[in-house]
Structure formats: structure tokens, C-alpha cells
Amino acid sequence: MTAVWSGTRREIGGITLILLGIFVAGALLFQPVDPVISCTEMRGRFGPIGACLKSGLQSLLGGPATWLLPLLPLVHGLRMLRRIGHD
Numbered sequence: 001m002t003a004v005w006s007g008t009r010r011e012i013g014g015i016t017l018i019l020l021g022i023f024v025a026g027a028l029l030f031q032p033v034d035p036v037i038s039c040t041e042m043r044g045r046f047g048p049i050g051a052c053l054k055s056g057l058q059s060l061l062g063g064p065a066t067w068l069l070p071l072l073p074l075v076h077g078l079r080m081l082r083r084i085g086h087d
Contacts, residue, residue, distance in 0.1 A: 017077030
């Protein structure tokens with residue numbers, strides 16, 4: 001019985017990581033950021049969380065490195081679902 005729950009937990013974790021990667025990629029792509037307005041006051045498709053995430057990541061990592069960040073949870077989520085190998 002524990003093997004079934006272990007597999008289920010791994011699949012739920014993989015799905016959660018994939019959704020996190022999609023959210024981060026969507027916030028980076030579709031969320032408008034205005035440097036004059038605070039990120040908590042911004043509205044858009046991903047709300048203030050997406051605006052704060054986008055502005056914080058871009059100021060911390062820069063533009064090109066920020067686009068690599070959504071790949072980390074996506075790849076790890078696919079590995080947890082055993083869609084891609086460890087290699």
C-alpha cells in the first residue's frame with residue numbers, strides 16, 4: 001500500500017512542479033510591469049504575484065537568465081513523472 005501512495009505523491013509533486021513552471025513562464029511572458037507602480041498594485045493576468053515575481057526575477061537575474069528559470073521546475077516535474085530520464 002505504501003508503494004501506491006509513494007507513486008501518487010511523486011506524480012502530484014511532478015504535476016505541481018509543471019504547473020509552477022507554466023505559471024512562471026506565463027508571468028514572464030504576459031504580465032505587464034510598470035517601473036513607476038509598485039508590483040503589489042499592478043493588475044494583469046497573473047495578478048500582483050506575477051508582477052512581483054517578474055520584476056523581482058528580472059532585477060535579480062537579468063533578462064536572459066530569467067527565461068531559463070521556468071525550465072527548472074518543468075524538467076524536474078517531467079523527471080518525477082518519468083517522462084524523461086535522469087540523463
